[in-house]
Structures are given as structure tokens and as C-alpha cells.
Amino acid sequence: MSSSTIADAILNAAKKYTISAYFVILVGGLIGNAFNIILFSSLKVLRRNQCAFYLMVASIVDFVLLLLVLPLRVTDYVYGYDPTRLSIVWCKIRQAVVATFSLMSFSSICFAAIDQYLSTHYNPWLRQLSTFKLAQRLVISAIVILSLHSIPFVIFFEIQSTTGCSIYNVGFSRYYSFVHFCVLSGILPITLSASCAALAYLNVRRIVRHQIPIVRRRLDRQLTAMILTKVAFLVVTTSPFVTLRIYQINRAAIDPNDSVRIAVEQLLLTITSSLFYINSA
Template sequence: MTSSAIADAILDAAKKYTLSVYFVILFCGLIGNLCNITLFSSLKVLQRNQCAFYLMVASIVDFVLLLLVLPLRVTDYVFGYDPTKLSIVWCKIRQAVVAQFSLMSFASICFAAIDQYLSTHYNPQLRQFSTFKLARRLVISAIIILILHSIPFFIFFEIQSTAGCSIYNLGFSRYYSFVHFCVLSGILPIMFSGLSAALAYLNVRRIVRHQIPIVRRRLDRQLTAMILTKVAFLVVTTSPFVIFRIYQINRAAIASTNYIQIAVEQLILTVTSSLFYINSAVNDIILFDIFF
């Protein structure tokens, strides 16, 4: 079998994987996020809880993100139709919105993990920083900052015949690859949320020793379990994508005649991308199950 035939077989496997897995992620993600939004908005005990507020924001953002990204990924991979390659307006809007919403999802999880650490801390001075008023201010501030952050995406994303909707400015391309993908969408969320969730877990284990009402104690345990689950999925599903992106940035350029390596990297990118979006999908069903 020739190298081109092997490459075609690998690309065909990537298309079949995309068609099957992305549909499952989209279906489960939309239902799971809707369940979460309903849960956080209907239960009175959660309506004024800042940690639940952060998680509800994350669910809303994830719902929109999945609805905006995955259907177009499927049509592009399987049917070869991508509106972002045909409309410059849609190209710019989609990239800017996806960048903003993905970072907002990560920010919400980080806020929730940090808040849960503060709200379960034995030190009353630290617990004072965990308020619903502060939660709303942080979310509004994050939205404003991310809107400003998305402005360069409107400017630098263009459509050209060589690569379609992409960045053709070298400086912003480096920022997009190194800072946006590797740092803002990977290293920072993993570090902040992971550390805060672990500390919150240790705090909850100490709660038994304090004179705290049983209802509050149970709620703290449930919310901490939700945060730990969310963070665990974030680490597991985001890390492969970030690692592969770092590899792509640092590896030497691939010769256009190396069909097999190009196809293999396309397959790996497809799999790691699906893991990246699983973080916004399957996780939400697990979070919903914790309360029922």
C-alpha cells in the first residue's frame, strides 16, 4: 500500500470519528448544560450561591460554545462545507465569539474553584471574600475584559485561498498559538482551578470538626464534589490538546509530500479537539447527577 493510500485511510478514519463522536458530544452537551442551567436556576438553595452562579455561567457559555462550534466542525470535516471560508463576516465573528466564550468557560470554573476554597475556609476573614455580589462583579468584569480581548480576532482573522479563515499576521499568530491556546486556554486554567479545587477539598474534610449546620455542610460537600469533577475533566480533556498544540508549534515544518505524517497529525488533532469539547459536554451530565 502506498503512502498516499495509507494517508487517505487515516483521514477517512478521522472523518468517521468526527461524524460519530462530535454528534454524541453535541447531543450530550446540549442536554447536560440545559439540565445544569435548570438545576442552578430552580433550586432555592442554589439561587443565591456564588459557586452555583459561576457554574451556571459556565453551563450557559458551554451550551452556546458547543452549538456554535461542533455543527460547523462536522459539516467541514464530513461534507467539506464551512461558512467561515465563504463569508469574511462570519469568519471574524465566529473566531472572536469562540475565543471569548471558551475563555469565559475556563474563567468561570476558576472563579468557582477559588470561591469554593474561600467559602469553606476555616478563617472567617477569607470567607468574607466569598459573596454573591463579588461573583456578579467578577463575571461582568471578565465579560468586559474578554470582549476587549476578542477585538484583535475581528481585525486579524481573514479569508485567503491558501488556508481559508485564518490569521495571516505573524505577530498575532504567535500570540494566538502561544498565549491564547497554550497559556490562557490550558496552563493557567489547569493550574488555578486544580490548586483551588484541591485546597477546597481539604477544607471540606475539616468541616466536620467545626460547628456548621448539617444542611450547609452537605451543600458544601456537593458543590466541592461538582468543582472537583469539573476540574478533573478540565485537566484530563484539555491537557492532550494543549500538549499537542505545543508540539505543533515547536516541531519542524512538515514536507508537503509527507502524506502519512500530515494525516496522522490531522487524526491526533481531531481526537484531542474532541477531548477539548468533551470538557463542555459529558462533564455537565455528571455534575447534574451529583445532586440527584
């Protein structure tokens, strides 16, 4: 069997996997996020809780993110139609919005983990830092900062006939690869959220010693369990994608004639990308 035949088989497998996986993630993610939004906004006990507020913001952002990204990925693979290759306006706006919403999702999870650590801490001064007003201000500030952060995406994303909608500025391409993907969308949220969630778990284990009403204790335990689950999911689903990106950045250039290796990397990118979007589901 020739290398080109093997490469075609791998790419075909990647295509079938993408269509199936993204469809399942899209449907499941929209239903799950819609359920979370209804849950966090309707239950009275959660309506003014800052941790629940962060999780609701994350669900709203993830809902929109899935709608923006996955349908176009599926139509591109099935029909070969990608609007970002045809419209420069859509190319720029979509990339800017996706960058903003993806980082907003990570920010919300980090805020929730930090807040849960503060709200369950034995130190009264630290517990007082966890307020609903602060949560609202942090979310608004994050939206403003991330919107400003997305401006270079509007400037530097362009369309070329060979590779479509992409970055062709060397400097911003390095920032996009190293900082945006590896740090802001990977190492930083994983480290920060995992650390705070673990500390919140330790706080909850000894919360019984505090003079706190039993209803509040149960709520703190439930929210901490939700945060731990969400953070664990984030670590598991995001780490492979970030690891692959770091590898691709540091490896030597692939020989254009090595079709099998190119196909294998495409398959790995497809799988890790789907895992990345499972985090939003």
C-alpha cells in the same frame, strides 16, 4: 501499500471519527448543559449560591459554544460547507465569539474553584470574601475583559483561498498559538482550578470541626465534589490538546511530501480537539 493510500485511510478515519464524536458531544452537551442550567436556576438552595452561579454561567457559555462550533464542524466534514470560508464577517465574528466564550468557560470554572476554596476556609476573613455580589461583579468584569480581548480576533482573522479563515499576521499568530491556546486555554486554567479545587477538598475534610450548620456543610461537600469532578474533567480533556499544540509549535516544519505524518497529526488533532470540546459537554 503506498504512503498516499495509508494517508488517505488515516484521513478517512479522522473524518468518520469527527462526525460521530462531534455529533455525540453536541447532543449530549446540549442536554447536559440545559439540565445544569435548569438545576442551578430552579433549586432554591442554589439560587443565591455563588459557586452554583459560576457553574450556571459556565453551563450557559458551554451551551452556546457547542452550538457555535460543532454543527459547523460536522457540516464541513459531511458536506464540505463551511460558512467561515465564504463570509469574512462570519469568519471574524465567529472566531471572536468562540475565543470569548471558551475563555469565559474556563474563567467560570476557575472562579468556582477559588470561591469554593474561600467559602470552605477555616479563616473567617477569607470566608467573607466569598459573596454572591462579588461573583456577579467578577462575571461581568470577565465578560468585559474577554470581549475586549476578542477585538484582535476580529481584526486579524482573514480568508484566503488556500487555507480559509485563519490568522495571517505573524505576530498575532504567535500570540494565538502560545498565549491564547497554550496559556489562557490550557496551562493557566488547569493549574489554577486544580490547585484551588484540591485546597477546597482539604478544607471540606476538616469542615466538621467548624461551627457550621449541617445543611451548609452538606451543600459545601456536594459543591466541592462537583467542582472536583469538573476540574478533573477539565484537566483530562484539555491537557492532550494543549500538549499537542505545544508540540506542533516547537517541532520542525513537516515535509509537504510526508503525507502519512501529516495525516497522523491531523488524526491526533481531531481526537484531542474532540476531547477539548468534551469539557464543554
